[in-house]
Amino acid sequence: MTLGALWFCIVAVMVTVYVVLDGFDLGTGVIYLFAAKTSEERRRVLRAIGPVWDGNEVWLIAAGGTLYFAFPQLYASSFSGFYLPLMMVLWLLMLRAIGIEFRAHVEAPLWQGFFDVIFAGSSILLCLFFGAALGNVVRGVPLDATGYFFEPLWTNFKLGPQTGILDWYTVLIGVLALVTLAAHGSHYIGLKTDEDLGRRARGVALLCWPLQFFLTCFSLVATYFVRPDIMANYSSHKIGLLVPIVVVSSLAVILWATPKEKEKTAFIASSLYIIGMLVGAAFALYPVVLPARDPQYSLTVENTAAAAHGLTVGLVWWTLSALLALAYFVFIYRMFRGKVQAGEGHY
């Protein structure tokens, strides 16, 4: 295994951890207005994600930083090419953070209602954006010989040579991400709360299931249609068959566990589903990290990685810091384990 391949795996793992962890608090935001009706319930939902959402979001920053250091050229091309949607993601992240954190500071219905909508709206849009981003990476972008590109927000929603951020395919993946994370958030709220709130969250999760199942199948067919060569790694490496097995079985487990109120099983299965889908995408792309619409300009692990010495040194401190981060997360999640109690803490 080359150094570049190793760092490809590390970045893929970090992005996956980000989606699994921040995914549940994003998903919580998606279902927030529907699942939590009273002010007391909303406060409980925020308490369920309050101590952890910021740490979860750090995985995005850390993954971005790691991408920067390991694949400077990929970072440069993709961040400047996705300029407009990235800036909008930043604004949405800001709105979402103040929605969560500033709501509780003033005890007035108008103030809190306003921040409720800010939190829910920004969470919904972020899920769509993140899904569309994944769609763009799988579909390919209009890179040229300079190694750069620029995508407008949309062109004609078709898959021509000059694509936009949004076309029918990326919107489809965006909706899949929205439904998946809404379900993921519901499982988390089902796990962390009880009574009416927990029941309603489970109801939302069950409602999401057929949509999630249908969109998963449809998006896989669509992906094959958009990028017929996407199956190459799967046909040459049989281990890739594990991915569909994980995805299908985790969907089955969710359907079995949710009505039986086995919240922990359902949440773990939902996490496995996300892991399966993202690992599947990374597996299909490798060694390409950002495909170009014209394949000769595709960015690969080899033509974007930093030099060997830096990557070797990085392995040492990255391992150390990842172990530390793991320890913090285990500690924090243990500290705040169990159902959220009423009237405790901030929010």
Add this chain to the structure above:
Amino acid sequence: MESALLIHRLHFAFTATFHYLFPQLTMGLALLIVILKTIALRRKDPVYDQAARFWAKIFGINFVLGVVTGIPMEFQFGTNWSVFSRFAGGVIGQTLAMEGMFAFFLESSFLGLFLFGEKRLSPRAHWFSAVAVFVGSWLSGYFIIATDAFMQYPVGYYKAADGSLQLASFWDFVLNRWAFWQYAHNMSGAAITGCFVMTAVGAFYLLSHKCVEHGRVFVKIGVIVGCIFSILQLFPTGDQQGKLITEHQPVTLAAMEGLFHGQTAAPLVLLGQPNDAQGKIDNPLEVPGVLSVLSYQRWGAQVRGLDAFPKEDWPGNIPLLYYSYHIMVGLGTFFIAVMVVSLLLLWRGKIFNARWMLWILMLSAPFPYIANTAGWLTAELGRQPWLVYGLMRTEDGYSKSVSAGNGMFTLLGFMGMYMVLGILGLFLIRREIEIGPVGIVSASGFDPAPEAK
């Protein structure tokens, strides 16, 4: 092309300047909260515990704003400065990634515990979570300064065949001599902001005769710690920083000091307006020979002026650089004066009744923000025209694929968004000050917040 460069520079300058209003208070308060918690733990004094809890609330609001305005900084290297990122990412990517991995995880994990876990933790464990937040935030500062230090004084790299910079020595890069002094100077500046803000709130309470007991604690701690850091800011940290600039960026020194023509026994310009066109200082108020002494420790030493360097290597905006530097130094002197006088009054036991001094302390709170901003402007304008000193020019580093129009659109977007964030932050912090450390609300305030009851 020209306008795209200008907009990308403004984009980074605006978002970075606004962002740094928050971390400087975060880092300063993190230290002060550890001090308050330590005293509370040792003396078992509830006033110190209440003081720590009060500042933790302001810290929390400020921290959220620091985080959300900080994320764009990490993104903008790629979005607006992609050519630079491709060029230098193999080196500076290291510290930026380490900041996320080492500092942010530590900080964010323990902040949740510190803010919401006091009931679940023992006093000692809660104290420890405050220390972890402090270490995390100061560590984060180091990684950012090390990144900037590389841009100021590149070490530990080599130039690869494709023209990009790659890491040659991790320790040379991370333990950059420039980073050490810049870090010390910067963190001392952050501590000064924290101290002046704490003292100002204390002075406000004393002047308005409410929460007097806590007000005294704020003034006492703020003045003692503030005095230490105001002096450290000048010596040794500022002095050493100046020596590094003299040695490695002599053209920057000349521009900062407004020294257009090199000379022996160079004077230190205290006041005066740099006249770019004629290459002189208008209406100067100078102290002869002092610049030579400060730079080379000799009266007669030759200090090179701007004329010793080719004009294309001069910092682009000499007046702005000159004024930023002089504002920083002037305010730094003011901080020492205020804090030393306050400490004397505190020592004589007179400060809590010296209303004139309390007024000065209360109204001084904005000045450290101005000084820290001016200091960063000095560092970054002084580095011009280089993006990585001597290796890449600023005009070569921005994203050529992002048009001026798109840059302008997002710059305006950030301005609008940050105005909202700024107003919200001020409103909420003012509200916490109104509620106070023991939950007293004046008649004009909103309903008391539930957590304050």
